[in-house]
Amino acid sequence: MPSDARTKACPSAQPDMPGSTVLGIVEGTADDPEVRYLASPVPAAAEITSLAGDLLPTEVFRFSADCVESNCRHFDGRDCSLAKRITAVLPPVIDVLPRCHARPSCRWWHQEGAAACFRCPQVVTTTVWPTPEQMTVAEPSQTGETHAS
Ligand code: SF4
Numbered sequence: 001m002p003s004d005a006r007t008k009a010c011p012s013a014q015p016d017m018p019g020s021t022v023l024g025i026v027e028g029t030a031d032d033p034e035v036r037y038l039a040s041p042v043p044a045a046a047e048i049t050s051l052a053g054d055l056l057p058t059e060v061f062r063f064s065a066d067c068v069e070s071n072c073r074h075f076d077g078r079d080c081s082l083a084k085r086i087t088a089v090l091p092p093v094i095d096v097l098p099r100c101h102a103r104p105s106c107r108w109w110h111q112e113g114a115a116a117c118f119r120c121p122q123v124v125t126t127t128v129w130p131t132p133e134q135m136t137v138a139e140p141s142q143t144g145e146t147h148a149s
């Protein structure tokens with residue numbers, strides 16, 4: 001599917017990005033996370049992000065926000081390279097499209113189609129102890145903390 005318009009949304013965003021809303025909540029375990037998508041978006045307000053307690057909001061929630069394109073290290077001038085790596089490296093964890101309110105504007109969906117959605121629930125935006133596979137996908141920073149955003 002082609003990626004085109006500037007109106008696309010990033011489904012692994014930060015809570016302070018323009019238009020940020022809560023996409024889902026990270027459930028499951030540290031080794032086997034599973035995002036549960038909210039039925040409808042909730043603004044990423046401070047009273048929501050504070051529910052993460054001592055953890056980073058991006059360890060507990062997935063946020064969706066306006067794609068900032070060239071202001072993101074994953075944007076290659078046309079596409080989201082993070083979405084490409086997710087579909088190339090990570091295994092599918094589901095085989096039916098999840099109910100996801102972000103789909104109409106989701107850059108990953110518009111770019112990679114169902115292959116992105118089948119892998120999406122395992123993506124945690126900030127993983128403190130990433131696996132080698134997750135490091136490959138997210139291009140780890142010098143700190144060892146991995147951000148899929
Ligand atoms: S990749 Fe699919 S499941 Fe994930 S946020 Fe985008 S539309 Fe939703």
